Amino acid sequence: MEQATDTRRRIPRTDALLRDPRLAEAVGRLGADTVKSAVRQAQDRARRGTLPPEDVADAALALLPRTAGGLRPVINATGVLLHTNLGRASLSAAARDAVRQAAGPTDVELDLHTGVRARRGRTALAALRARVPSAGAVHVVNNGAAALVLAATALAAGREIVISRGEMVEIGDGFRLPDLLVSTGARLREVGTTNRTTVADYADALGPDTGFVLKVHPSNFRITGFTRAAGTAELAALGVPVVVDIGSGLLAPHPLLPEEPDAESQLRSGAALVTASGDKLLGGPQCGLLLGGDDLVRTVSRHPLARALRVDKLTLAALQATLTGPGTPTADALAADPALLRQRAERLAAALGADGAAGVDARAVASEATVGGGGAPGVTLPSAALSLPEAYATALRTGRIPVVGRLEGGRCLLDLRAVPAEDDELLAEAVRAAAER
Ligand SMILES: *Cc1c(COP(=O)(O)O)cnc(C)c1O
Secondary structure: OHHHHHHHHOOOOHHHHOOOHHHHHHHHHHOHHHHHHHHHHHHHHHHOOOOOHHHHHHHHHHHOOOOOOOOOOOEEOOOEOOOHHHOOOOOOHHHHHHHHHOOOOOOOOEOOOOOOEOOOOHHHHHHHHHHOOOOOEEEEEOOHHHHHHHHHHHHHOOOEEEEEHHHOOEEEOOEEHHHHHHOOOOEEEEEOOOOEOOHHHHHHHOOOOEEEEEEEOOOOOOOOOOOEOOOHHHHHOOOOOEEEEEEOOOOOOOOOOOOOOOHHHHHHOOOOEEEEEOOOOOOOOOOEEEEEOHHHHHHHHOOHHHHHOEOOHHHHHHHHHHHHOOOOHHHHHHHOOHHHHHHHHHHHHHHHOOOOOOOOOOEEEEEEEEOOOOOOOOOEEEEEEEEEEOOHHHHHHOOOOOEEOEEEOOEEEEEOOOOOHHHHHHHHHHHHHHHHO
16 A cells, blocks of 8 residues: 555656656647646556556657647558548648648739739649640539539529439448439439430430439449440430539549549540549549539539638649649559569568568468449459458557558458558558557
8 A cells, every 4th residue: 555655656747747858849749738638648557557657758658649630640451442431542742742831821812923812723723624635624622522512503403403313322421412412402303214224314304494414423333234324425415514423533544444434535525514533543632623614614613602612722732733743642552563562462471470570470362452432343453461360450450550451251451552562661560569469
């Protein structure tokens, strides 16, 4: 009892701990509340006798988050390139740098030569237009759903959107596209059947009330067998605007994803407007793209709702850097050579495995990755993974460097396709730490 009291007395007080230069520096970086909370947790451990009093400062430091932002960086070893729960596309180094530079005051809405107000995000919009020659004009909003809402509101509120029954889709987490469209005050005119819709089905439904025909890319499922869908060119010939929601944000055809629709081809086929997300296959920040003819884009961008959906300067900076800078991590992951992925897995297994220093039951195995995040359904990409005992999944997810893998056949697989090669050492470190816990 006396000894316990003595130990308690030796626990450093909060004000003394905050004078530790390392913790004082952390107050400047993370804020006093965050540091005090870590200090309190460490003191509590010492009070419970699970931490020696002299280790309280070190323990508080170890409990501090890496940034004040709350979101923790994780390694995406799921084998799903665009994982919505992990924030979809990983920004390129150029985009990260652009976000940092744009964080302070910027010329987002000011022409520095003339000193007068300028179009918001004009350079990012110009970069987008330059990548899609068939787009007369472009507009950017907060996400793909916002792009659709804006198109439906500006072009079809109080009127009809003609859509195939096969394209009334739920994107994920209960987000149903038809509900979103109806919320704008537009009416849905469903045509055709789940598996077959012809141009004649659309033609029969057109009338004075038609706002536009909407084609939606079924981006997370496939209908196969006895199917039929009308193409954009055939629909454009009907004489009403055709809006195409391509989802993934491919601007031009991708050789590895021949079935994935892209903005340039859709516009060339006669689409009046294309909508897409910025953080899927485009590999950029979360945003929604609208590309099309001058008149339609002007109508949507000048609608009062556009103001409520406008993007911030950080997004514009990241989008432009994505469009003009060097390749994105998403593009790299898509193009990764399976033989090189296998080599990386073998190197990791050798460093960690039963014969390696860490003595972990780690093996290199073949794996299959997917695009995910609403792109290229049904496409699998040959990959390689580090295979670990299943119990590693939780330890890796909750470690200092969180790693999210996937469970398969009673093993925890760390698929390397979405992991940049430069993160292999971090990954090995995380596995070693998990082995010790
Ligand atoms: C992902 C997706 C959306 C939604 O886009 P967000 O950027 O997530 O809002 C809409 N339509 C399709 C076809 C999609 O794939």
